[in-house]
Amino acid sequence: MATVRDRLKSMIARSAQSVAGYRELEAEVKIDLDIPRNSGHGDYATNFAFALAKRLKQNPRQVASEIVANLDDSDGLLEKAEIAGPGFVNFFIRPSAWHEILREVLSAPGKYGRLEAQEGPMVQVEFVSANPTGPLHIGHGRGAAIGDVLANLLEARGCRVQREYYINDAGNQMDTLGRSLYYRYLQELGENIEFPDNHYRGEYMRELAREFIGERGESFRNSSLEDSLAVFTEYASRRIFEGIKEDLDVFGVRFDNWFSERELHDRDMVRKTIEYLRERGFIYEKEGAVWFLSTAFGDEKDRVVVRANGASTYFAADLAYHRNKFERGLSSVIDIWGADHHGYVDRMLAGVQAMGAGREAVRVVLVQLVNLLRGGQPVAMSTRGGEFVTLREVVDEVGKDATRFLFLTRRTDSPLDFDLEVAKARSNDNPVFYVQYAHARLCSVMEVARERGVEFDRDRATEETLHLLQVREEFEIMKLLGEYPEVVGECVRSLEPHYIPYYLHQLVSLFHGYYHDNRILSEDVELTKARLCLALAIKEVIGNALSLLGVTAPEKM
């Protein structure tokens, strides 16, 4: 069943068919429904007549009146439609239409707001992809939460989704990592050597060195760095990567696929990709290096793929990686990157196009950085520098739910100040608890209803019963429940999850106010049933939305 909004929208579209000249413009002039701030302007309003009139060079009010005159409301959805001001059309929905929403929410537990799985192409969401050179920090956590939730949202809209993590387990940094462990190893064994600059000096490297000694002994003390580097590199990256997986698990993030950069090199995919691009005319040599002609697709300058010293660049591997995605049959890829990589977007999209994929085959979501604060003071966050707070520490202290909710309550586009002291100290005052409390409260009401022996069948509420819901707040809530699928859809359209937390806050706020002024369980048996339906529907939507966010919906707290 379609939402009230969708039904109204298609009713307008049908009506507009009768406006001369609309058919030619149908694709360009979208029908947009607003919920007016002022309830005197109806339940929904559209400025559609303005847009259409402008294209047709007609009077907006004239167009509006034609649309209104031709509305075919065979379902009886409307109470009335009015033309207002210079050409707005305001729609007043027949109140009983809102009651139908409850039936829809309650008819399929866990399904409301979700679309049936579709056969369309798989969408891949690639996220986190942190180098295995240190534990995940809080910035990775934000990317993890956003990627995970975008994947959930896509699934809710019926997409098949694959979650992938790209492991940068190749290149200089791996050698640096191995050397870092080697030096810490020697230090732990009492050797008086200096730890070199520009290496990974975090405390976790000392711990790894101690564990290495425990497992592998001291025999590497006398072997040269050259001889043992591979051993240290393998050990460090493997152990760190295990830690990353564990941290993600604790944070409630799972992946379908872990893709190794090293594998690309081992299978000679980097060189083959460069040759592939060369055949297509996008590769040339200059100053001893091999260049990719990314300016052909709007990048500001061409990019090196093989350096003069013969080593390929990280970008070359990324080209090979994306080519591999296409070879796997993916036609829709969402890359989630830290905003500090924004300068990288143009060249990557150039590469995508050079490989013959459409520019829209890869969408890049830039997640702004997290400024970690402690009592208002910035905390240094460099992996090599050492002193930083890990995602794990934050999750252990603030909690998975609150951390995720905080990450998701802002546009991905917007930098985030995450103050540890504030997050910890106010943990009971966090917006997430406001929402969770409503859920727990609703569960509690259900429990009391059961104890009192209220007979109530969620699937069998009659129309007459539901129509007992006539309080203003009840209509507001039902109407908002009806908007939920639209909110999920908007998140997917914009690749912005933050609409969900804001929606939840709005819904829960209405509920708390309603709950305060009205008794759900009363002597009036039929009204009680009706209100239990409403309560259950609210609980259902809160639960569904929280599950999309990967936040638990507690029955007690």
Add this chain to the structure above:
RNA sequence: GCGCCCGUAGCUCAGGUGGAUAGAGCGUCGGACUUCGAAUCCGCAGGCCGCAGGUUCGAAUCCUGCCGGGCGUACCA
């Protein structure tokens, strides 16, 4: 210097592809528990939407230029 993102209430932030009187949370101040959960609710105060132009029936939203922040500008990853 150039490029991308961003300037909205004291603070932290929302404000689909321009819509009617600008919205929350926190904080301040003042109220509401004998009841289904007060981790809640109700109310007051708080705004030249960075500045200046432009586009039009209409601009927080689009364009230009300033001012002020963040990030990026590697033959690093």
